[in-house]
Amino acid sequence: MDSLTNLLTRVLSGDRRAVARLMTMAENGDAGAREAMAKLHPHTGKAHIVGITGPPGSGKSTLVDKLALEFRRLGKSVGIIAVDPTSPFTGGALLGDRIRMNAIALDRNVFIRSMGSRGHLGGLASKTGDLVRILDAHGKDVILVETVGAGQSEVEIVRTAHTTVIVEVPGLGDDIQAIKAGILEIGDVFVVNKADLGGADETARELDTMLDMNPVDTGWRPPILQTVAKSDTGILEVVDAITSHMDHLKETGNLKDRVREREKTNLLELVRDRVVDSLMENDNERGLEDLVDSIMKYELDPHTAAERFLKPIR
Amino acid sequence: MDRKIRVLVAKPGLDGHDRGAKVVARALRDAGMEVIYTGLHQSPESIVEAAIQEDVDVIGLSLLSGAHMTLFPDVMRLLKENDAEDIMVTCGGIIPDSDAKKLLDLGVSKVFGPGTPTDEIVDYIKNNVEPRE
Numbered sequence: 001m002d003s004l005t006n007l008l009t010r011v012l013s014g015d016r017r018a019v020a021r022l023m024t025m026a027e028n029g030d031a032g033a034r035e036a037m038a039k040l041h042p043h044t045g046k047a048h049i050v051g052i053t054g055p056p057g058s059g060k061s062t063l064v065d066k067l068a069l070e071f072r073r074l075g076k077s078v079g080i081i082a083v084d085p086t087s088p089f090t091g092g093a094l095l096g097d098r099i100r101m102n103a104i105a106l107d108r109n110v111f112i113r114s115m116g117s118r119g120h121l122g123g124l125a126s127k128t129g130d131l132v133r134i135l136d137a138h139g140k141d142v143i144l145v146e147t148v149g150a151g152q153s154e155v156e157i158v159r160t161a162h163t164t165v166i167v168e169v170p171g172l173g174d175d176i177q178a179i180k181a182g183i184l185e186i187g188d189v190f191v192v193n194k195a196d197l198g199g200a201d202e203t204a205r206e207l208d209t210m211l212d213m214n215p216v217d218t219g220w221r222p223p224i225l226q227t228v229a230k231s232d233t234g235i236l237e238v239v240d241a242i243t244s245h246m247d248h249l250k251e252t253g254n255l256k257d258r259v260r261e262r263e264k265t266n267l268l269e270l271v272r273d274r275v276v277d278s279l280m281e282n283d284n285e286r287g288l289e290d291l292v293d294s295i296m297k298y299e300l301d302p303h304t305a306a307e308r309f310l311k312p313i314r
Numbered sequence: 315m316d317r318k319i320r321v322l323v324a325k326p327g328l329d330g331h332d333r334g335a336k337v338v339a340r341a342l343r344d345a346g347m348e349v350i351y352t353g354l355h356q357s358p359e360s361i362v363e364a365a366i367q368e369d370v371d372v373i374g375l376s377l378l379s380g381a382h383m384t385l386f387p388d389v390m391r392l393l394k395e396n397d398a399e400d401i402m403v404t405c406g407g408i409i410p411d412s413d414a415k416k417l418l419d420l421g422v423s424k425v426f427g428p429g430t431p432t433d434e435i436v437d438y439i440k441n442n443v444e445p446r447e
Contacts, residue, residue, distance in 0.1 A: 017398065020369035028317050091318070092343035098364060099353035105360045112367055116318070116348045 004032050008039055011138060016111065019138050023113055026130040037130055043137040045259075047079070048246050051160070052146045053183075054167030059193040061100035063167060063229040063238075064146050068104045070239045071142050077109040079135030079143040081128060086116040093117070097146065111135060125156040126269045132160070160262045162255070163245045165189045165238070168207065170199035184210050187222050189241045195226035195234070220248050279309060319347045319443055320370040324361045325354050326389070329379035334406060338374060341432035342439070358388035365393070365401055371443045374435075375405040382409055383416070390420045402442060406430065 010018030025033035052067075054060050061082065068078045082097035093116030104110040113131060128145060135143050145161060166187035190211075192204050204224045211222055223241045227234035249255035280288070291309055294300040300308075323339045325332055332354055339349045350368050352361065365373050375386060386405060393399050399421065406426040409417070414425040424438055 016366055017369075017396070020367055024320075024369045086348075087343065090344050091346040093348045094339055094343045094351060095348060096351045096353075098350060102353075102360075106357075106363060112364075114348075114350050114368060118318075 004036055008036055011040070011134065012043060014139065019111065019134060020113070022134055023131050026134065027115065027118075027127055033130075037133065040133060040137045044133045045136065047132075047136040047140050047143045048163070048242075049132055049136075049143045049145065049161045050242055051164045052144055052167060053148070053164070054191075054193075055169070055172060056148055058167045058169045058172075059229050060146050060148075060167050061097040063191065063193055063227065063235075064097075064144050065101040065103050066229050066232060066235045067144060067239060067242075068101075068110055068142075070235050072104065072107060072109065074239070076141035077139065078104070078111075079132075079138070079140035080110065080112040081115055081131050081135070081143070081145045082112065083115045083117055083128060083145070083147040085148065086118045091118070111138065111140065125160055126266050126273070129160055129266050156265070160266065162249060162258060163188045163242050165191060165242065167191045167193050168203060169194045170197045170203045172203075184214060185216075188220065188245045189238065190222055190224040191234075191238055192224065192226045193229055196228045196231075200226055218254065219252055220245065220254075275313065279312065319372070319439065320350065320368060321347050321372045321374055321439065322350045322352065322361070322365050322368060322370045323374045323376070324352045324356050324364070325376050326356050326358060326361060326385040327377045327379050327381045328355060329377065330354055331378045332376070334378070335374075335376040338376070338406070338432060338435060341436060342374075345436040345440070347439070358385055358392055361389055362392040362396060362398065366396060366398055370401060372402045372404060372439055375403065375407075377405070377407045377409075380408065382407065383413055386417055386422065387420055390422065400444070402439075402444075404435070404438070406435075 007018050007022060011022055022033070022036055026037060052060055052064055064080060064082070068080060071078050080101070082095070084093055084095045084097060086093040095114035095116060097114055098105070098112060101112055105112070115128065115131065118127075132143055132145065164186050166183045166189070168190065170192065190207050192200050192207070194200070204226060207224050211224075225234055225237050225241060227238060229235065246255075249258060288309065291300065291305040295302055295305055321342050323335050323342070325335050335351075339351050342349045350364065350370065352364055361373065361375070373389070375389065377385065382405070389403065393401060393403070402423045403421070404424045404426065405417065405422055408428065409425055417425055423442065426435055
């Protein structure tokens with residue numbers, strides 16, 4: 001595959017069009033993409049991957065814009081992947097995170113990519129992982145992955161990061177909401193954005209109390225920082241906290257554990273996708289539909305149906 | 315394979331009339347495309363940079379202030395300079411016929427006038443996006 005080698009050479013030499021094209025191929029599950037990603041793998045592992053999540057409207061994109069600017073001031077190159085939901089009804093998506101990323105739009109050392117969550121069967125995290133790897137191989141020092149924190153797949157994406165930043169805003173609900181969302185366990189840095197609104201101190205205090213009750217002590221106490229991203233308030237402190245977290249991971253040896261967990265999750269996800277794909281090919285969709293019919297007629301229970309569906313690879 | 319048409323909807327220039335751009339963005343999304351919306355007041359440079367990073371198939375430009383003959387040619391020139399002239403460019407807004415002709419000569423693929431049904435735009439894009447190798 002000559003054109004593929006050519007594409008890879010261009011990616012590694014910093015050609016932005018090639019980077020963008022390979023990302024598209026990876027997203028589409030192109031046959032060539034798998035081969036390309038394999039060759040790219042040895043060139044990855046240098047970037048600091050930072051996941052940023054929080055409820056819609058909490059100011060994630062603005063914060064990402066400002067964080068990127070701050071990292072640039074420190075001389076680091078930055079990659080950004082902004083994931084927005086795909087409509088389950090039409091398969092289309094309106095990706096609007098760029099609207100708030102104007103400060104860095106023309107900086108050649110920043111690469112921003114918007115991504116629709118599409119209808120992946122749980123495969124979203126591994127697709128995002130591919131895009132992260134491409135930016136990593138492209139030589140970006142820091143990669144910010146932004147997602148709406150509203151579901152399992154989003155949580156999985158941020159779990160693939162070295163450092164996870166949880167963005168909250170005042171007045172979105174009480175401390176019980178924070179427990180329900182399951183964010184207390186995955187956050188390494190907590191940001192209360194829009195802190196100029198009333199109730200920011202209270203939100204920060206509630207988070208603090210909740211974190212006191214975290215069952216596992218990793219030696220890292222997540223800081224809770226207040227920002228007003230729109231007016232550049234508190235951004236430097238967030239960058240400091242992100243950097244300190246990486247230092248902590250390196251010093252304690254926890255970095256290796258995190259990366260290992262990430263690779264394992266990713267591998268399992270790929271295996272799961274491939275198994276489902278191959279079953280769909282062998283048994284075709286008709287077999288699946290027949291099983292669903294049997295379940296609806298109460299001839300089969302779902303577990304037995306699953307067992308039958310898996311038969312070809314047992 | 316699961317190829318999706320990706321479209322950048324961009325508003326260059328200084329006018330704040332983004333209703334049309336938003337209606338088109340919404341229609342393209344509902345037609346199953348991935349639409350990257352940039353917001354108001356984009357420079358030709360930032361539009362071309364976004365188009366490259368997002369690897370879009372189409373750029374849709376919307377402008378109602380009358381500055382299209384200043385800004386659209388810049389977009390076309392920058393695309394050429396970045397070896398990205400394979401990206402299809404369509405535009406809409408208040409564009410007189412005489413200007414539309416000049417824009418087509420510059421390589422713009424299609425000019426949609428006021429009142430164009432969104433279905434027509436969707437169909438045009440679906441029928442004219444080049445399949446990739």
